[in-house]
Amino acid sequence: MSIAQPQTQLLISDLLKTVERLGVIELNQFVSQVIELQINKMPASEPNDEVIESAMNGTLELLNINKNNNLFNLYPVIGCQKVICDFPTTLLQKAITAMGHYVNVVGQYKYKPGHPYPYYVNVAEIEIYPDENELPCLFDLQGIAPNASNGLSSEDFVREIRDEW
Numbered sequence: 342m343s344i345a346q347p348q349t350q351l352l353i354s355d356l357l358k359t360v361e362r363l364g365v366i367e368l369n370q371f372v373s374q375v376i377e378l379q380i381n382k383m384p385a386s387e388p389n390d391e392v393i394e395s396a397m398n399g400t401l402e403l404l405n406i407n408k409n410n411n412l413f414n415l416y417p418v419i420g421c422q423k424v425i426c427d428f429p430t431t432l433l434q435k436a437i438t439a440m441g442h443y444v445n446v447v448g449q450y451k452y453k454p455g456h457p458y459p460y461y462v463n464v465a466e467i468e469i470y471p472d473e474n475e476l477p478c479l480f481d482l483q484g485i486a487p488n489a490s491n492g493l494s495s496e497d498f499v500r501e502i503r504d505e506w
Contacts, residue, residue, distance in 0.1 A: 366396070389454055391451070391458075392449050392450070394449055395427070396447040396448075397420075397452045397462075398417065399416045399418060399442070399443070399446070401426075401439045401446075402414050402441065402442055403441060404440055410427065411429065411432075412425060412426060412429050413428065415444070418483060420457075420458045421460070424461065425460065428464035439467055439469045442455065443470045444468060446462060446466075448464040448466070464480065
């Protein structure tokens with residue numbers, strides 16, 4: 342005879358069933374509460390934190406806008422896993438436009454003592470980089486400066502630049 346043990350782990354299928362039952366408004370409120378809970382768990386700024394005016398590139402995701410906070414997460418290509426970014430209301434439209442894009446975030450970065458990567462930034466500026474498919478490729482440079490060699494052939498032009506070495 343086996344004794345039934347209560348399940349201690351929530352199955353993904355159970356979670357999906359619960360989410361299906363929730364309306365859009367309840368789901369948004371639930372997500373907001375989870376985000377606020379995460380923010381409240383964020384370590385408080387301490388007087389010995391180092392503050393540096395800097396910039397960092399990464400992907401802008403998880404936008405959280407409410408009456409008390411305007412936050413998003415910056416996911417850098419290298420370094421830390423994420424940086425929590427606090428931005429002013431004046432940058433709200435730019436932050437919305439930047440969602441899911443590669444950006445450069447300028448501001449005051451906070452570092453914990455002994456840690457090489459920032460954990461928080463007061464954002465001063467957001468620069469949105471164009472998507473990769475919008476950038477020019479090497480073949481787009483062909484013919485961009487037709488008189489760059491002043492009428493010399495490519496070989497003669499390079500020989501002249503190299504000073505005979």
